[in-house]
Amino acid sequence: MEWQFFTEVLVGGLLSGVMYSLVAIGFVLIYKTSGVLNFAQGALLLFAALTFVSLAERGLPVWAAILLTLAAMTLIGALIERTVLRPLVNQPPITLFMATLGVSYVIEGAAQLLWGTQVHGLDLGIDDLPLEIGGVLISSFDLFAAAVAGAMVAALTLFFRYTRIGLGFRAVADDQLAALAVGLSLDRIWTAVWTAAGVVALVAGLLWGARLGVQFSLSLVVLKALPVLVLGGFDSIAGAIVGGLIVGAVEKLAEVYVGPFVGGGIEGWIAYVAALGFLLIRPSGLFGAKPVERV
C-alpha cells in the first residue's frame, strides 16, 4: 500500500536521522564551550571505533576495550585542547576550524597507521531483522541505534542539568568570562567536555561502524552532520536532534521518491541542498531569532 510504504520510508529516515543527530551532538558540545566547529569530530569517531575494534580483536574483554578507548579519547581531547586550540585562543573562529581540519588529517593518518587500513567487521550482537510495528516494517538495528542515541541524549541532558561539572559547562557556554569570575575551573570543564565528546564519538563510532564496517570512510560521517548543524544551529542540542531527524527523513524520502528519476546517489548532496534552501528562507535556522549585528 502506498501510504504504508511512505510511512516505512519516513520512519526509516527518522531513525537513521537519530544517528546523524548523535554525530552532530559531538560538535555541539565542543562548539558551545569553546566556539570551535570541530571538524575532527569525524576523525575522532573513526579513531574511537578503530581503537575499540582492534583492542577487542586482540582478545580484550569488551569492558576493558571500552575503558581503554575512552581513556585514549580523553587523552586525545586534552591534547587537542592544549596543543592546538589553546595557542589559537582569540583567533577568528574560521582559523580554529581550519586547525581542526588539520587535526582531522593527523588523527585519520595516525589511526590507520596504528591500526591498519583494512575494514573491520563490528558485530554488536543486534540482528538487523525487519520488525513489524503497526503494519510498518522497521529495521530492528535502526530501532536499537535510535534507542541508544536517545539514551545518550537523555544522559547528556541529565549530566548538564544536575552535575556540578555539567552546570559549569552551561555557565561557560553562556559566558566564559563570567564563569571564570565565579571561579569555575575552565580546565576541568574542558576536560569534561572533551571526554563527553569522546564518549559520543565512541558510541556513534560503534553504531556507525556496525552499519558501515569500521574503516576510513567512517570519518566521512562528519559530512552528514554538517547539514544537520546548519539546520539546527551549531550551539543547540535540541537543534541537533530535530535537524538530524529532518535530514534523515529528507534524505530517505528523496532517495526513494526523487532518486530514481535522476539516476540515484543523491544522498551525497540532498541534505546540503535542503539545508541551504531552508537557510535561504530562514537565515536564523530552525530555532532562535536572527541577532542584529552590533556596531
Place this chain on the structure above:
Amino acid sequence: MPAVLSEPVVPPANGNVPSALAVEALSLSFGGVTALSDISFAVAPGEIRAVIGPNGAGKSSLLNVVSGLYRPDSGRVWLGGHSFAAVPTDRLATLGVSRTFQNLALFKGLSVLDNVAAGLSHRLRAGVLAQVIGLPAARRERAEAQAKAEELLAFLHLDDVRDRPAGTLPYGTQKRVELARALVSRPRLLLLDEPMAGMTLTEKRDLSGHIRAARDDLGATIVLIEHDIGVVMGLSDRIAVLDYGRLIADGTPDDIRNDPVVIDAYLGVAHDLEAGEGI
C-alpha cells in the same frame, strides 16, 4: 528594495531652514529591551549636535537607525529631502551621509591611504575590467580619489602614516583615520559615535579642532555622540539627551547644563563616568 519607502517631502523645518536630519517618532526594541522610544528631533544645516546620555541609553542605536543598520519598529527618518521608514545603507554615501563607529571599524589590512580613498567608493564608475586593463577613465578616477584622500590626510595630519597598514597604528590614530575616511567624500551630514573615546586630553583637543574645522571648512552638519561633558559643552551648538531610550532634553548647552531632569538622569553621575569612561 520594497521595504524602503522613499518620497521626496519637505522635512520638518527648524525655523524656516530645511533640516539636515530629522527623525520622527522613532521606536526600536530588542527583545524586551527598549533601545529607542518615540524619539523626534531635527538638526539644522551647519549645526554641531551632540547626543549624550548614560551607557545603554540608545545613542548608538539612534545613529544606527539613521544610517540604516538598524530598522526601527516605527517612525521615520528624513535625510537629504527624502523620508525613510528604513534608511537604505547602500545609498547612504550617495545621500551625502557618512559616519564613524563606536568601535574601530577600519579595514585593517589596507594602508591608511587606501582606507581613506575607500571613502570615495560610491563615486567609482569604472568596471572591474577597465580597472584591470587600466583604461584611462579608470586611471583618472583612481588618481582623483587618491588626490582627495591625500588632501584629507594632510588636513588631519596623517601624512606620516600614509602607507602603514591601518591595523598596525595606535588607537587614537586609527580613530583619526576613520574620521578621514568619513570626511573624504565631503558629506553633508557626518555622524560620529564616540570619536574621542579612549583618547588623551591633547588628542581630544586636537580632534575637537578637527571636528569644528570639518563644519567650518568642509561645511558638514555634525551629529556627535560623546561622553566627555567638557568637550560636548565646548563643541556643540545644541545637545540632545537620551535616557532609557527616551529623549529627555534637547537644547543649547546652557539649557542642558541647567536642566534638572538632565542633572538627575545624567550629569549628576557624569563625574563617575569621566573617570572610568568606556570605549
Place this chain on the structure above:
Amino acid sequence: MTDLALEKTATGTVRRLSPAPFGIGVLLIVAYGVPPLVASEYLFDAILTPFLALALAGLGLNILTGYAGQVSLGSSAFMAVGAYAAYNLALRLPGLPFLLDILLAGLVAAAVGLLFGLPSLRLRGFYLAVSTLAAQFFVQWVFNKVGWFSNDSPSGIVTVPPLSVAGLPLDSSAGRYLFALGVVTAVTLAVWRLVESPTGRALVALRDHETAARVIGIPVLRVKLLAFAVSSFIIGVAGVLWAFAYLRTVEPAGFNLDRSFQILFIVIIGGLASLRGAFLGAALIVVFPLLLARLGEALLGGLFDSGVLEMSQRIVLGLLIITFLIAEPAGLTALLDRAWNRICGRFRRAG
C-alpha cells in the same frame, strides 16, 4: 599587505626600492628558459606541471578566501567544471581555438561559481563554509551521473585531445609545461592588476569590516559575487590545466573533497591574501610528499610501503597546517620575507 608588490603600487609611486620587479623578471626568465633545457620528463610531469595547475587554483581561492574573506570548501568542484567544460568544447566545437576553449571554460566555471556564491549574500561564517560543500558534492555527482559530460564513456574517464595552440603541437612534457606556464603567467598578471585596483581594495574592505564597507558605499553584494565569479573563473582555468596539461584525462574522482582541502591548505600554508603565497604553498604541497617518500625509504626501507606513505603524508600535512596556523598565520610568504630581511640586514652590516 604582506605583498611587496602591493605595497609598492598601492600609491602609484615607488616609495621604496623593492627587489620585486627585478626578482620577478629573473624568475620568469628562469621559469621559461631553464626547465626546457635541463628538466627530465619526470620533473615536468610529476612536479612542475601539477605545481602550476595547483598554484593557479590556489591563486583563485586566495581571491575569495584571502582577499574577500569568504571561506570555500568546494574549490575542486570548479576545477571539475572548468575541465569538463573545456573537454566538451574541444569535443563538440572542434573548430574553436583552444585558447578560446579555456576562456569559455573559465566563464562557465565563473557562472557556476556565481550560482553557488548566491548563499553568501545571506549566510556568513560557518554557515557559508558548509554551504560551499553543496557545490562540492552536487557538482561531483552531476559529472558522475550525466554521461553526456564524459561523452558517455563507460568508465567515466575520458582522454582529452592532445594540446596544440595555433597549429603548434604542445603535447610533449616540456610543451605542456610551457603552455601551463604561459596561462599561469597571463592569469597571475591579471590577478595582480585586480588586487591592486580599487575593486581589489574593496574585496579586502569587505573582508575586514563588511558593515563599514556597506556604509561607505561599496556595493557589497556585487563585490561578493564578483569575488565568487573571479575566483571560480581562475580555479576553472586551473582545472583545464590539470586535465589538459597534467593528467591528460578527466574523471570526477580527481576533483573530490580532498582536492578542495588541498587547495585550501595551499592558501593557508602559502599565506592568505598574497599572490606569492599561492605559488609557495603549491610548491610545498607538491614537493613534500616526494621528499617524505624519499626520507621514509631511506629511514625505514621496505617497511615504508605505499600505505604507510599515504598515512604519514596525511599526518605531516595536518601537522603542517596546524603549525602554520599557530606559528606563522601569514604563511610561507611572511617566513620568506623575514628570512630575506635578515639576509639583507646581514649584508648591510657586513658592507
